[in-house]
Each structure stands twice: as structure tokens, then as C-alpha cells.
Amino acid sequence: MTAPLSLTPGGSLYDRIGPQALEALVNRFYSYVAADPRLAPLFPDDLRLTAEKQLAFLTGFLGGPPLYHQRFGHPRLRARHLPFVITPERAQAWLSCMASALHDTPSIAPEDARELHAALGRVATHMVNTPGEATAAAPPPQRGF
Ligand code: HEM
Numbered sequence: 001m002t003a004p005l006s007l008t009p010g011g012s013l014y015d016r017i018g019p020q021a022l023e024a025l026v027n028r029f030y031s032y033v034a035a036d037p038r039l040a041p042l043f044p045d046d047l048r049l050t051a052e053k054q055l056a057f058l059t060g061f062l063g064g065p066p067l068y069h070q071r072f073g074h075p076r077l078r079a080r081h082l083p084f085v086i087t088p089e090r091a092q093a094w095l096s097c098m099a100s101a102l103h104d105t106p107s108i109a110p111e112d113a114r115e116l117h118a119a120l121g122r123v124a125t126h127m128v129n130t131p132g133e134a135t136a137a138a139p140p141p142q143r144g145f
Pocket residue numbers: 039042043044049050053054057072075077080081084086090091092094120123124125127128
């Protein structure tokens with residue numbers, strides 16, 4: 001699940017997006033997470049280290065240098081998320097924050113944004129560790145690609 005995405009024409013997604021846009025994306029993403037009542041309670045108040053780790057992880061995941069592995073070891077992402085209650089609704093909320101951050105980072109080309117969002121969608125689904133609330137109500141609209 002955390003293996004780097006395969007190389008595609010034009011280089012890896014990391015090559016196409018570049019470190020600056022990726023950092024801007026991650027910082028924007030966590031500002032949305034902090035403002036989202038479905039997600040904020042799970043996270044520390046100070047999101048700087050979380051953002052740093054996410055940037056290191058995504059750098060390697062998208063085909064750049066394996067910064068997370070070098071600094072923090074194997075990500076074991078699913079195991080690291082087990083202490084947190086992650087329902088399908090929370091995974092959708094996470095992805096919705098990412099979609100908003102992608103929309104607000106125009107230096108990332110739309111086709112790269114779509115590819116990144118789809119790849120993160122697969123990882124987010126893998127992080128779900130708790131069934132959702134059984135509700136007959138329609139789910140809230142989600143921002144996507
Ligand atoms: C599905 C919804 C998700 C939720 C609710 C969630 C929530 C969290 C929480 C609460 C933390 C701990 C933050 C901290 O204490 O610093 C965390 C850490 C992290 N998450 Fe997620 N996450 C989700 C999906 C993802 C996805 C899709 C990825 C990767 C693409 C990811 C990558 C990470 C990384 C790299 C860390 C830092 C791990 C570490 O402590 O070294 N998460 N996440």
C-alpha cells in the first residue's frame with residue numbers, strides 16, 4: 001500500500017508536482033484538517049510535526065527520495081493509524097480536505113491532482129479500521145475529482 005507509485009511518462013508524480021507545490025499542498029491540507037470538526041479532534045493542536053511527516057511520506061510515495069523511511073523508519077501506516085477511530089466517514093472527510101487543498105494549489109496540474117487524489121483515496125480506504133455509523137440519511141456532499 002505504501003510502495004512508490006510506478007513511473008509514468010514525464011517522470012514520477014513527485015517530479016511533475018515538485019517539492020515546493022507538494023509542501024504548499026500539505027500545509028494547506030492540514031489547515032483544512034484543523035478546521036474540520038470530523039477530523040480536528042483526532043489531531044494534535046500543533047500540526048507542524050504531523051505535516052513534516054506527511055510531506056516526508058508523500059515525497060517517497062510519489063516517487064521522490066524516501067525521506068520518511070530515512071528519518072522515521074518503515075511507515076507501517078495502517079498500524080500507526082490503529083489507535084485512531086477511522087470510519088469511512090472520516091476517510092471521506094480526509095479526502096475531502098485533500099480535494100480542497102488540491103483545488104487551491106493551482107501549480108499542480110489538474111491531471112496530476114486527479115492521479116494523486118485517486119492514489120490517496122486507495123490509501124485512505126486502507127486506513128479505515130472502524131465501521132461507519134448506520135444511518136439512513138444521505139451522506140453530506142463531498143468535494144472530489
Ligand atoms: C483515512 C483518513 C485518515 C485519518 C483520519 C488520519 C489520521 C491521522 C492521525 C490522527 C495521525 C496522527 C497525527 C499525529 O499525532 O501527528 C496521522 C498520522 C499520519 N498519517 Fe494519517 N490519517 C488518514 C489517512 C492517511 C493517509 C491516506 C495517509 C497517506 C497517504 C496518511 C499518512 C499519515 C502519516 C505519514 C502520518 C504520520 C505518521 C507518524 O506519526 O509517523 N494518513 N493520521
